[in-house]
Amino acid sequence: MQSDSIKRAIPWMLSLAVLALLPVTGLLRGSFLSHVLVMILLNASMAQAWNIIGGYAGQVSFGHSVFFGIGAYGAAYAVTNLKMTPYPGALAGAVLAAVLAVIIGYPTFKLKGHYFAIATFAIVEVFHRLFMIWEDVGGAVGLDYPILKDGWRNFSWSRSKVGYFYGALILFGIIFSLVRALEKARFGYYLKAIREGQETAESLGVDARRYKLAAMALSAAMAAMCGAFFAQYNYRVDPSMVLSLDMSMRFVLITILGGIGTLWGPLLGAAILIPLQEYTRAYLAKLGPGVDLVIFGLIIILVMQFQPKGIMGMIDAARKRRRKLAAAGNEHEGGRQ
Amino acid sequence: MQRKLMLVVMAVLLVLGAGAQEKIIKIGTLFPLTGPVATAGQRCTAAVETIVDIINGVYPNLDLPIAKKAGLLDGYKIVLVKADHQGKPDVAKSEAERLYEQEKVFAIIGCYNSAATKPASAVAERLQKIFMCGASSSAALTEREFKYFFRLAPTDRIESYEFVEWFQELNKSRNANIRTAAVIYENTEFGKHAADEAKAASAKAGIKIIADVPFTPGATNLNSEIQKLKAANADALFGAVLGADYSLMVRTMKQANWKPKIAINYCSGYQDPNIAQQLGQDGWYFMGSAGYTPEFGMRFMKAVAPVEEYFKKKVNVPFDSNSIQEAVAMYVLALAIEKAGSLDTEKVAEVLRTTTFDSPLSMGGKVQFEIPGGQNIKAQSVISQIQNGKYITVYPYEYKDGDAIFPMPGW
Numbered sequence: 026m027q028s029d030s031i032k033r034a035i036p037w038m039l040s041l042a043v044l045a046l047l048p049v050t051g052l053l054r055g056s057f058l059s060h061v062l063v064m065i066l067l068n069a070s071m072a073q074a075w076n077i078i079g080g081y082a083g084q085v086s087f088g089h090s091v092f093f094g095i096g097a098y099g100a101a102y103a104v105t106n107l108k109m110t111p112y113p114g115a116l117a118g119a120v121l122a123a124v125l126a127v128i129i130g131y132p133t134f135k136l137k138g139h140y141f142a143i144a145t146f147a148i149v150e151v152f153h154r155l156f157m158i159w160e161d162v163g164g165a166v167g168l169d170y171p172i173l174k175d176g177w178r179n180f181s182w183s184r185s186k187v188g189y190f191y192g193a194l195i196l197f198g199i200i201f202s203l204v205r206a207l208e209k210a211r212f213g214y215y216l217k218a219i220r221e222g223q224e225t226a227e228s229l230g231v232d233a234r235r236y237k238l239a240a241m242a243l244s245a246a247m248a249a250m251c252g253a254f255f256a257q258y259n260y261r262v263d264p265s266m267v268l269s270l271d272m273s274m275r276f277v278l279i280t281i282l283g284g285i286g287t288l289w290g291p292l293l294g295a296a297i298l299i300p301l302q303e304y305t306r307a308y309l310a311k312l313g314p315g316v317d318l319v320i321f322g323l324i325i326i327l328v329m330q331f332q333p334k335g336i337m338g339m340i341d342a343a344r345k346r347r348r349k350l351a352a353a354g355n356e357h358e359g360g361r362q
Numbered sequence: 363m364q365r366k367l368m369l370v371v372m373a374v375l376l377v378l379g380a381g382a383q384e385k386i387i388k389i390g391t392l393f394p395l396t397g398p399v400a401t402a403g404q405r406c407t408a409a410v411e412t413i414v415d416i417i418n419g420v421y422p423n424l425d426l427p428i429a430k431k432a433g434l435l436d437g438y439k440i441v442l443v444k445a446d447h448q449g450k451p452d453v454a455k456s457e458a459e460r461l462y463e464q465e466k467v468f469a470i471i472g473c474y475n476s477a478a479t480k481p482a483s484a485v486a487e488r489l490q491k492i493f494m495c496g497a498s499s500s501a502a503l504t505e506r507e508f509k510y511f512f513r514l515a516p517t518d519r520i521e522s523y524e525f526v527e528w529f530q531e532l533n534k535s536r537n538a539n540i541r542t543a544a545v546i547y548e549n550t551e552f553g554k555h556a557a558d559e560a561k562a563a564s565a566k567a568g569i570k571i572i573a574d575v576p577f578t579p580g581a582t583n584l585n586s587e588i589q590k591l592k593a594a595n596a597d598a599l600f601g602a603v604l605g606a607d608y609s610l611m612v613r614t615m616k617q618a619n620w621k622p623k624i625a626i627n628y629c630s631g632y633q634d635p636n637i638a639q640q641l642g643q644d645g646w647y648f649m650g651s652a653g654y655t656p657e658f659g660m661r662f663m664k665a666v667a668p669v670e671e672y673f674k675k676k677v678n679v680p681f682d683s684n685s686i687q688e689a690v691a692m693y694v695l696a697l698a699i700e701k702a703g704s705l706d707t708e709k710v711a712e713v714l715r716t717t718t719f720d721s722p723l724s725m726g727g728k729v730q731f732e733i734p735g736g737q738n739i740k741a742q743s744v745i746s747q748i749q750n751g752k753y754i755t756v757y758p759y760e761y762k763d764g765d766a767i768f769p770m771p772g773w
Contacts, residue, residue: 172484
């Protein structure tokens with residue numbers, strides 16, 4: 026049994042090792058490509074964090090930018106106001122986000138379906154307003170990083186993206202490994218059961234509220250870690266950058282595009298959406314204002330129209346088609362004999 | 363024999379061709395080309411483009427040194443690489459990195475929104491590359507003591523003191539009795555700083571702030587904000603309200619049937635000629651700072667009008683205070699490159715730090731950057747009022763086109 030799980034982990038570990046070797050190949054020399062790769066890893070991690078509660082537990086939250094923002098503010102506050110390294114701030118942000126997720130989740134999980142989603146919308150607005158007037162964290166102006174010495178101590182690299190790439194890869198590795206483990210764990214099965222039918226799951230003895238709260242806390246802590254990375258990467262945080270519905274939509278959109286409730290969906294979604302967004306903005310903006318956004322929007326509409334289950338849905342459909350064809354081929358061969 | 367000769371000729375041509383590399387200087391423009399202040403960003407880009415056209419071509423009719431020959435140094439043409447930051451600081455930061463590192467631009471001009479200028483110029487400072495800032499007015503930008511950051515526009519601090527000086531002058535000469543003030547501002551880097559400066563300057567002059575009204579930019583409704591202002595009914599109103607929000611503010615004031623004695627605005631929707639046109643008579647009698655108005659230009663900045671003709675062909679409106687500052691940013695950068703005689707960033711930056719430039723496109727005619735910080739200490743602005751659809755300079759008196767209409771007539 027144990028050797029089975031080790032066997033299953035080998036391709037995953039190998040993939041991470043291959044990714045870790047990317048900087049050695051010189052592929053990251055072009056700064057924009059490395060920026061895009063860092064963004065893919067960060068956004069995949071964000072989407073995966075959301076996937077725990079939104080995909081596996083089936084509770085569609087539009088409030089994840091709040092947890093993301095708390096993580097971002099945690100790291101930025103430690104660096105700018107407390108003159109510390111960002112790590113204690115990021116950790117405190119993650120813990121605070123998990124506690125807040127439980128406080129928010131406790132009353133809102135009584136709501137079902139769309140009502141839960143609407144409540145989380147409102148929470149973003151509340152926190153956005155709160156941070157706008159909270160002068161200790163810079164209010165509307167936010168927190169700006171001073172120019173720091175490059176390196177892991179400050180988690181800051183100004184002349185190369187290799188450090189950020191490894192930082193994002195570690196984050197990605199932790200969050201994806203966690204969800205990989207969750208998929209095969211009892212906790213994961215409970216979440217899926219709740220998603221498929223809360224009443225049925227409860228009738229079988231699953232304490233739905235407890236598991237949903239645990240999933241929300243885990244998801245929020247992971248989102249906060251992503252937020253801390255985002256602040257370090259941009260050397261700045263302000264309420265509109267992180268505590269916005271735009272940011273919340275990013276969590277949801279990437280997961281839905283890639284395939285909600287699947288392990289690889291968030292990565293596929295980010296791998297398609299982020300380069301599309303970055304390259305259309307960078308290279309098509311010159312065609313005229315907004316042309317990039319029009320093309321970007323059209324591609325999303327087309328994908329969702331063609332396969333509402335996202336890219337993973339497309340892959341599954343293609344696999345099924347291939348299996349069907351193979352089966353039909355075998356039958357045909359059998360008929361001839 | 364003939365074949366051999368052909369081959370030799372071709373080889374020589376190839377060698378010559380390889381030697382004759384295209385002489386170009388890439389300059390990045392980074393403005394909000396989409397989003398709530400897209401039209402302002404597009405005008406700023408067009409302003410830089412206008413100066414680049416003049417640099418690259420020969421325009422004997424223009425009274426600018428860069429117009430007399432084609433290109434800079436010994437025939438270098440400028441190529442603009444345009445980028446859009448969508449009004450978002452994180453996008454501004456990543457686009458600045460792309461422009462410097464991927465597109466290899468020599469310098470960036472931008473970013474209009476102070477909140478976007480801050481992270482983008484921090485990228486420049488880390489990479490030790492030049493960043494020219496035309497219009498962003500937050501005083502905090504030049505308080506960071508950066509070495510590669512150069513800002514043309516006056517700061518909101520300079521403007522605040524000028525506004526308050528104007529109130530005091532009205533109190534003295536017109537018995538205006540301006541004793542209280544209110545501030546309305548978008549809750550952003552720009553708005554917050556402008557409001558803080560307004561409060562500080564008012565406090566020094568003994569003018570009491572009785573209403574402090576922030577709002578979220580891109581608002582769809584300003585009713586409660588205007589009702590707060592109406593309830594306080596201050597003598598003067600400071601506004602730091604950009605783009606479409608400015609139109610909404612004016613129209614909501616009309617609905618609420620409220621006007622203070624004087625309403626004065628920072629670099630904002632007030633300065634936008636398109637918005638002034640859309641507002642029609644509703645926008646009249648409001649005042650604001652102005653680094654340029656066509657009326658002022660005709661009298662005191664005669665070199666601008668022929669340049670403005672080329673600008674108008676691109677965007678159909680004359681320069682406004684913001685777009686002209688971006689044009690000056692490109693112009694001064696070109697002068698610095700010429701004076702440095704090289705494309706060495708350090709040499710050009712040193713020229714920018716140590717030279718007082720003649721700038722016929724600037725109010726006051728000169729540009730000089732304070733070190734450290736990079737603020738143009740020769741930056742000037744006047745106070746204008748929209749009267750009969752025109753921006754009329756009312757203060758300082760040596761520049762005035764007409765008398766201020768005070769107090770503002772009711773709706």
